[in-house]
Amino acid sequence: MKNDNETREKLLSCAKEEFMEKGFQNASLRQICSKAGVTTGAVYFFFKDKDGLFSALVEPTYQGVLGALIHHLQEDMEEDLAQYVHKPGDHDPFVEELIHVLYQNHDAVTLLISKSTGSKYEHVVDEFIEMIEKNFMGLAENYAKSVPGKQLNRPMVHWLSHLSIMTFVHLLTHVKDEKKALRFMKPAMEHLILGWMNFILEDKDK
Amino acid sequence: MKNDNETREKLLSCAKEEFMEKGFQNASLRQICSKAGVTTGAVYFFFKDKDGLFSALVEPTYQGVLGALIHHLQEDMEEDLAQYVHKPGDHDPFVEELIHVLYQNHDAVTLLISKSTGSKYEHVVDEFIEMIEKNFMGLAENYAKSVPGKQLNRPMVHWLSHLSIMTFVHLLTHVKDEKKALRFMKPAMEHLILGWMNFILEDKDK
């Protein structure tokens, strides 16, 4: 009837509003539909269910971020922490890339990481943390073996992994502008790196 | 008449279980009451409403933590960052005190910080962050003025304030034992202090 998916788009934008305001769980399909001027049945023509409507808003972005993360982690796996020398100054290209992806899809990313409770994406942040933790734990283990009298402080590796992700989450929820984000991220990343360099080892038999 | 509020205690312990398992929002009063072997009306005799039941579980702990925090912040306010010298080694007494309070009331604190969505405590973590941010911002402003060619990096102060709180949150949700918590907190706090010392200033006119 309507040309060019007008209703679908309206539905998506009203859904985004509602999800942003109340989160997935507290969002009401009735509310979304009445805002969009359609009946609840319409949602089920375009989407499988409430989760499907949410997915339509965040899935591509989820895939994008996931892809960027995987790409980065694969590069990192060839790193040798013992040889690592941090050059202060500009960002790691990956960080810039990631921030770019994040800010290009600011709303979707926000939905994904802070409005998804109750949806199938509710553990997305934990997934990401787990991914980078696995990666870093591997690198750190090798590094630890090469340092006599020291052993890996695993809880610290977990915490720094957690922190790495939370830094980005915080960024998104507190800095709206991409340029400001890049500026903010410089000291934040350096701080993070200080953590990786100084605190992942502890004295043996502690 | 049951002696000594037996019902009230049963209700509280079943509520704690349910809130722990599902969070405030997804917890069902019906469920809590049937576990406790009473009718839903009973809740409304002892407590104002669902929020009141939750409060009964967390309010004293909330006040305790809040008090400890305020106490610490007041001490801190007399600090002069320019003079601050970090002595690595043992913990700041305040940190030990706080960890102690936190672990003495582990369940209640957990409810407060990670199971309170939907209740009146849902912004408790943000409150704490705001409090320490205000405090630190004041100190940091004075400090910044005393360093020529530099200015305060406010977003960084905010982030470090956030981080200070999140460190404790992470601690509670990942380390169950108080002794292990103390051990974990040493490098974590040192990392935090590195942040405060190195990254809250930036070049002017940036």
Next chain:
Amino acid sequence: MKNDNETREKLLSCAKEEFMEKGFQNASLRQICSKAGVTTGAVYFFFKDKDGLFSALVEPTYQGVLGALIHHLQEDMEEDLAQYVHKPGDHDPFVEELIHVLYQNHDAVTLLISKSTGSKYEHVVDEFIEMIEKNFMGLAENYAKSVPGKQLNRPMVHWLSHLSIMTFVHLLTHVKDEKKALRFMKPAMEHLILGWMNFILEDKDK
């Protein structure tokens, strides 16, 4: 344009599947159409409505069975029960004919008699029962008059009519092969005839 009503045929075969599986009432047009790879609107192009779709599957068969039944009943009406002698051995030609019709259209008949709840055919079995009951009741009344001291046991005539139909229904739902059906039907029909011969009269003034 698809040649030769390809879509219509697809729709019919998918509908048959769905109706067979779930019965008329629980069948979903959505499901049928998605199986058939068309949209729900298509149904309404080819058929009047859900009932019309079902009709298209069963109406010819319904007419066939109805015709065979009427034909048989007309022959029966000339029968004189008092003169009737049962010759055991082969089937009544009508029974063979009916079984043949039934098994030639096994699926449609099944839909008609056991999957039609909710459709306009839902009382088809009752209709058939009523038809043969009327017929037999007439014959039996005449017969009863000719036997002194006896009267017609009407409920028994109704029950035997019911049974006559139910025998075929049971046959269809339990015996898949026509040859086995013919074999099964021999003792079943003889049993039925024993009923007609021995139990439709009762002592007067009972």
Next chain:
Amino acid sequence: MKNDNETREKLLSCAKEEFMEKGFQNASLRQICSKAGVTTGAVYFFFKDKDGLFSALVEPTYQGVLGALIHHLQEDMEEDLAQYVHKPGDHDPFVEELIHVLYQNHDAVTLLISKSTGSKYEHVVDEFIEMIEKNFMGLAENYAKSVPGKQLNRPMVHWLSHLSIMTFVHLLTHVKDEKKALRFMKPAMEHLILGWMNFILEDKDK
């Protein structure tokens, strides 16, 4: 509030009406509640769900009938078909007992056997058939072994089992009065017995 479960009773009687009229599946809880003058929530105070409401109406009767059936089957198991002599005249005491149970709970039995589609009782008739079939099949097998040149006609045993149950079902739906039921059942049962005696064996290698 209301004394003595007034609402519960009202709900049950309105539910019975609705289930009787439309069957379990097509019955609407909203309709039942509005007839009863309460809100839908009330149903869920007294019953677990729609199925629970239906159960409250039929479960005791189901248990009663099941019990009577089991009791009867255990007696039957000591029977020896080869020695069986049928004495026409009065009913088997069990038949009288069963008819009595059935007519004492006429409505509930009707719900159970012809209005239960969609509920957990929807296969109750099939269950009963299966029970008596198993029983009879055992007896008939022994009997068949004792007759040379003959073998068991299993489909016929199944059909007669089916018939035994269907006779009672038919009775309930067509004869409202218990006395009339007893009268009707005499020839019907004799007919059934003729079946068991004459048609469960067939020539070997058929």
Next chain:
DNA sequence: GATGAATGAGTGTTCATTCAT
């Protein structure tokens, strides 16, 4: 010849809350 879009009425179910007793 059939689609794509949408309706409108309906479903069973769950919830926190109330209040007379």
Next chain:
DNA sequence: AATGAATGAACACTCATTCAT
């Protein structure tokens, strides 16, 4: 001191059906 009864509003979801194009 607490129950038993009930409310009323909300929920996600499914359905057969319609009709302009």
